[in-house]
Amino acid sequence: MARPTVLTTRADFARACDDSRRSGLTVGLVPTMGALHEGHLSLVHEARKHAGLVAVSIFVNPTQFGPNEDFDRYPRTLDADLDRLGSAADVVFAPPAPVMYPPGDETRVHVGALAAGLCGPFRPQHFEGVCTVVTKLFAVTGPSVAVFGRKDFQQLAILRRIAQDLLMPVTVVGHPIVREGDGLALSSRNAYLSPAERSRALALSKGLSLAWDAYAQGERAPARLAALARGPVQGAVDRIDYVDVVDPVTLQAPSLQVSSPQVPSLHAPQLLVAIACHVGKTRLIDNVVLGEDPRPAPV
Numbered sequence: 109m110a111r112p113t114v115l116t117t118r119a120d121f122a123r124a125c126d127d128s129r130r131s132g133l134t135v136g137l138v139p140t141m142g143a144l145h146e147g148h149l150s151l152v153h154e155a156r157k158h159a160g161l162v163a164v165s166i167f168v169n170p171t172q173f174g175p176n177e178d179f180d181r182y183p184r185t186l187d188a189d190l191d192r193l194g195s196a197a198d199v200v201f202a203p204p205a206p207v208m209y210p211p212g213d214e215t216r217v218h219v220g221a222l223a224a225g226l227c228g229p230f231r232p233q234h235f236e237g238v239c240t241v242v243t244k245l246f247a248v249t250g251p252s253v254a255v256f257g258r259k260d261f262q263q264l265a266i267l268r269r270i271a272q273d274l275l276m277p278v279t280v281v282g283h284p285i286v287r288e289g290d291g292l293a294l295s296s297r298n299a300y301l302s303p304a305e306r307s308r309a310l311a312l313s314k315g316l317s318l319a320w321d322a323y324a325q326g327e328r329a330p331a332r333l334a335a336l337a338r339g340p341v342q343g344a345v346d347r348i349d350y351v352d353v354v355d356p357v358t359l360q361a362p363s364l365q366v367s368s369p370q371v372p373s374l375h376a377p378q379l380l381v382a383i384a385c386h387v388g389k390t391r392l393i394d395n396v397v398l399g400e401d402p403r404p405a406p407v
């Protein structure tokens with residue numbers, strides 16, 4: 109079975125990217141932490157639409173995990189990942205940690221207001237760690253395009269912003285969430301869920317779908333949409349970090365919408381409904397952009 113070439117040193121991987129550019133192929137990068145699923149594959153296929161050489165990085169990045177998070181038990185499945193990628197990717201960059209964080213490394217990419225809400229307060233160093241490693245990956249790869257999933261909506265917004273603010277010559281592309289037939293958003297962390305926890309986890313897409321239905325019927329009030337999304341979640345999960353409705357661009361509270369199904373607004377603003385919660389020991393996130401995304405769970 110075809111598999112991508114695996115490179116583990118910066119020099120080898122940078123050379124492969126340079127050689128491709130020299131032969132006229134642009135480079136597309138899909139940064140991942142491995143434990144690849146169909147959602148990741150959809151990112152790889154998206155990258156193929158934009159680039160001649162498709163590179164996937166697989167690196168469980170220590171700096172984006174908090175001290176009590178799941179860094180140690182995060183699934184590491186390189187062999188299965190390579191089989192799953194098959195010929196969809198051309199090259200995999202799978203560096204050991206000291207390649208990305210050599211001894212003495214101390215520089216971090218500081219993130220601004222986009223990290224202030226949603227997951228920010230619950231995972232204090234997380235986005236700094238993500239932005240630092242992605243900046244390093246961009247530096248080694250020199251991609252013209254990089255593809256990220258919209259399940260990590262805040263991460264995507266922040267990465268778009270750092271690419272813009274740090275003048276990086278890369279287009280950051282967001283790709284829609286991939287869901288199972290019953291609505292569960294694909295995530296590497298779903299592997300932690302017992303069958304009973306998995307069925308409780310369906311509350312996230314159910315809650316988002318209730319907000320989606322209300323929005324489709326004209327509801328625009330963030331507090332009412334958030335309450336609808338929270339309904340199924342609060343009975344099913346062990347702890348809620350947040351159920352928030354925010355502006356999908358600023359990630360701040362949306363400007364006041366006075367409309368309701370009885371007094372609909374003439375324009376339909378997009379609203380991001382985002383959930384983070386814990387089912388057993390697993391932290392799950394999910395979201396929907398009302399006015400843009402399809403209904404998360406089947407009716």
Ligand code: PAF
Pocket residue numbers: 139140141167169172238241242260263
């Ligand atoms: O989304 C992820 O898997 C990670 O946060 C990323 C972007 C690969 C950085 O480690």
